[in-house]
Amino acid sequence: MSAVQAPPAASGSRGEQLRRRLLRSRELLVSYGLALALLIAFAVATPGGWEPQRILTILGQNAQLGIAAIGQTVVLLSGGLDLSIGPVMNLASVVSSAQMRGQDGNIAQGIAVAIAAGGLVGLVNGLLVSRAKIPPLLATLAVGTIVQGGYYVYTEGQPKGGVAPGLQSAADAKVLGSIVPWWLVLWIAVWIVVAFLLYRTTWGRRFYAAGASPRAAWLSGVAVSRYVVGAYVLSGICAAIAGIALTAYTGSPSVSGADSYTLQTVAAAVIGGVAFSGGIGRLAGAFAGVAVLVFLTTILETLNVDSAVQYVVQGAVLIGMMLVNRRLIGRGSGSAGR
Amino acid sequence: MSALATSRRSSPLGTTTLAGLKPALFITLVSIVAVVIAAIVSEPFRSPTNVESLLFQMAPLLLVAAGQAIVITTAGIDLSVGSMMSLATVLAAASSSSAGAVVAIVVAVGLLGGLGNGIGVVSGVNPLVMTLGTMAIFRGVALLVLGQPGGVVPADLLTPLTTVFGHVPLTFLLALGGVAILWLASAETRWGRALFAVGGDEAHARRARLPVRRTLLIAYSLSGLFAALAGLALVARIYSGDPNVGDPFALDSITAALIGGIAVTGGRGSVLAVIPAVLLLALTDNLLNLAGVFSYWQYIAKGVILILTLAAYHAAGRPTGLLTMARGGWRKRGGAA
Numbered sequence: 001m002s003a004v005q006a007p008p009a010a011s012g013s014r015g016e017q018l019r020r021r022l023l024r025s026r027e028l029l030v031s032y033g034l035a036l037a038l039l040i041a042f043a044v045a046t047p048g049g050w051e052p053q054r055i056l057t058i059l060g061q062n063a064q065l066g067i068a069a070i071g072q073t074v075v076l077l078s079g080g081l082d083l084s085i086g087p088v089m090n091l092a093s094v095v096s097s098a099q100m101r102g103q104d105g106n107i108a109q110g111i112a113v114a115i116a117a118g119g120l121v122g123l124v125n126g127l128l129v130s131r132a133k134i135p136p137l138l139a140t141l142a143v144g145t146i147v148q149g150g151y152y153v154y155t156e157g158q159p160k161g162g163v164a165p166g167l168q169s170a171a172d173a174k175v176l177g178s179i180v181p182w183w184l185v186l187w188i189a190v191w192i193v194v195a196f197l198l199y200r201t202t203w204g205r206r207f208y209a210a211g212a213s214p215r216a217a218w219l220s221g222v223a224v225s226r227y228v229v230g231a232y233v234l235s236g237i238c239a240a241i242a243g244i245a246l247t248a249y250t251g252s253p254s255v256s257g258a259d260s261y262t263l264q265t266v267a268a269a270v271i272g273g274v275a276f277s278g279g280i281g282r283l284a285g286a287f288a289g290v291a292v293l294v295f296l297t298t299i300l301e302t303l304n305v306d307s308a309v310q311y312v313v314q315g316a317v318l319i320g321m322m323l324v325n326r327r328l329i330g331r332g333s334g335s336a337g338r
Numbered sequence: 339m340s341a342l343a344t345s346r347r348s349s350p351l352g353t354t355t356l357a358g359l360k361p362a363l364f365i366t367l368v369s370i371v372a373v374v375i376a377a378i379v380s381e382p383f384r385s386p387t388n389v390e391s392l393l394f395q396m397a398p399l400l401l402v403a404a405g406q407a408i409v410i411t412t413a414g415i416d417l418s419v420g421s422m423m424s425l426a427t428v429l430a431a432a433s434s435s436s437a438g439a440v441v442a443i444v445v446a447v448g449l450l451g452g453l454g455n456g457i458g459v460v461s462g463v464n465p466l467v468m469t470l471g472t473m474a475i476f477r478g479v480a481l482l483v484l485g486q487p488g489g490v491v492p493a494d495l496l497t498p499l500t501t502v503f504g505h506v507p508l509t510f511l512l513a514l515g516g517v518a519i520l521w522l523a524s525a526e527t528r529w530g531r532a533l534f535a536v537g538g539d540e541a542h543a544r545r546a547r548l549p550v551r552r553t554l555l556i557a558y559s560l561s562g563l564f565a566a567l568a569g570l571a572l573v574a575r576i577y578s579g580d581p582n583v584g585d586p587f588a589l590d591s592i593t594a595a596l597i598g599g600i601a602v603t604g605g606r607g608s609v610l611a612v613i614p615a616v617l618l619l620a621l622t623d624n625l626l627n628l629a630g631v632f633s634y635w636q637y638i639a640k641g642v643i644l645i646l647t648l649a650a651y652h653a654a655g656r657p658t659g660l661l662t663m664a665r666g667g668w669r670k671r672g673g674a675a
Contacts, residue, residue: 132649134648137592137602138602138644141644142641142644143645145638145640145641146637146642148637149634149636149638149639149640149641152632153635153638156632157634263470266466267470270464276466306482308478308479309482310478311475312475313478315471315472315473315474315475315478316471316475318470319463319468319471322463322471323461326462326463
């Protein structure tokens with residue numbers, strides 16, 4: 001898989017190094033393997049399933065889940081949990097539409113305000129978790145509920161304004177010989193920015209250290225709480241971008257359209273091998289997790305499977321993946337993915 | 339019991355049982371003060387019909403929150419209770435059999451579903467993910483049983499469920515009884531002692547040769563059972579089955595348990611504290627309704643209450659407080675793995 005690169009090393013130990021790297025990323029291999037298996041099943045089960053354009057379109061349509069899952073992954077890596085993602089996505093939808101009022105000229109303003117709002121919610125989450133020492137589950141749950149109440153009261157259930165037509169057409173537009181959807185590019189762009197931050201900067205190094213063992217990181221002079229706040233702010237911003245992407249895709253603002261995303265992002269991260277204990281897992285895992293969820297849903301929908309059965313299958317896959325990951329992390333060196 | 343311990347006893351209950359009530363004192367006082375203020379300020383609040391509807395509203399949340407409290411005491415969480423409640427309502431409305439058969443089916447499904455959660459958690463799946471998965475599964479099964487809200491609840495089941503003594507509904511009394519039973523079970527029995535030990539530190543409990551697996555299995559089974567019973571209590575309010583009606587109860591039950599001072603880290607708290615916590619939540623909803631405020635203010639009120647209670651526990655410096663830990667409660671189990 002692309003996520004596993006052999007490091008430039010002495011020729012004698014290269015095979016050994018590669019082997020070790022592969023072993024370390026076992027849970028990544030499993031999640032990408034499952035995604036690949038589902039992709040093949042999708043291709044076989046549906047007519048014209050092998051067309052790359054169709055696969056890319058499906059991924060592009062679910063970019064909002066992918067972007068939101070990146071934020072959730074970062075928070076999980078910090079040892080936390082963000083249950084305010086759905087509400088923040090709805091908030092971004094409501095706020096950006098109210099700013100845009102259906103005018104192309106106001107797109108930048110709408111996006112800026114939505115991202116600022118998402119970052120602000122993330123900041124509140126982060127401060128409640130790191131300063132007020134409220135457990136992440138409760139802090140983000142409470143903040144999410146307040147945000148939800150806030151936009152319901154503000155809109156009275158009827159979102160104001162509208163999506164700018166320019167943004168709407170961007171959601172359908174494609175680049176590179178009109179094959180790759182813009183929203184897929186957006187997803188990958190967000191992924192690259194966050195991956196650079198996590199894997200190529202000292203900030204990222206310290207972030208992983210703080211997530212894996214806050215005490216040890218603190219003793220080594222890492223200002224742990226700053227990294228925790230950073231994780232939630234990042235998640236809030238990702239959720240805001242995801243909310244705008246969803247609104248542009250559906251074409252109208254909604255106060256409840258993103259409700260299911262909170263738990264879906266958790267599922268995507270978990271299927272991608274991110275552990276709840278913090279510091280274990282990689283950003284690339286979330287991509288595989290989203291792909292698994294998306295292909296699974298598409299296969300079941302194309303096969304006309306009852307939505308009730310879809311729920312059962314999704315739940316079973318989630319539990320099964322967790323059992324597999326648990327075995328993988330439990331065995332061996334235990335430093336999986338670090 | 340040694341002679342010393344027995345001589346200190348002034349009540350039939352164990353000393354630890356009474357000590358466990360201390361953390362509940364604060365929330366009890368707050369809820370009593372709130373009720374008194376509400377009764378003085380609001381004329382419609384005092385009306386018997388309003389009291390009756392308030393009690394009807396409290397019954398399902400009491401049951402489901404008590405089960406949730408048991409699971410949180412193990413340092414776990416049960417997100418599947420909402421779907422289990424929905425499943426119970428559709429089972430009651432779709433199977434046109436006698437009341438006895440319906441109750442037997444609902445109880446069996448609740449116990450089995452909870453046991454499934456327990457088996458997953460015991461085999462090392464994170465409780466949040468495990469119950470997230472079963473939440474989807476229970477919802478799917480509920481939709482298979484009854485695709486749309488509706489169905490017919492057997493009359494011989496509906497009659498006892500909607501019985502009211504004066505203005506006190508039977509379901510409310512049964513719910514209170516259920517909470518009391520869970521409280522006594524967690525405070526007085528050998529299983530209860532193991533429950534707190536497992537929640538406090540699972541690794542230590544294992545080293546002390548406590549039956550960790552069995553304790554967890556029973557805890558999750560009870561949560562499933564009480565969620566199913568809460569579903570029946572909900573039938574008394576909606577008179578039908580609805581595959582989505584339980585959804586908000588997953589988060590409401592967690593909120594109630596935590597406001598009641600059950601530590602999210604596990605091992606601390608008293609199930610009985612769920613009663614004032616549920617009262618406080620129901621009261622807020624009720625007052626906002628009576629005031630004719632736009633209903634979504636309730637969301638804001640709930641969130642603010644949760645944060646304020648947590649801050650108050652923190653300020654009181656109680657170790658029960660949910661605040662001694664900066665990070666997720668499941669970290670302990672995941673880390674020990």
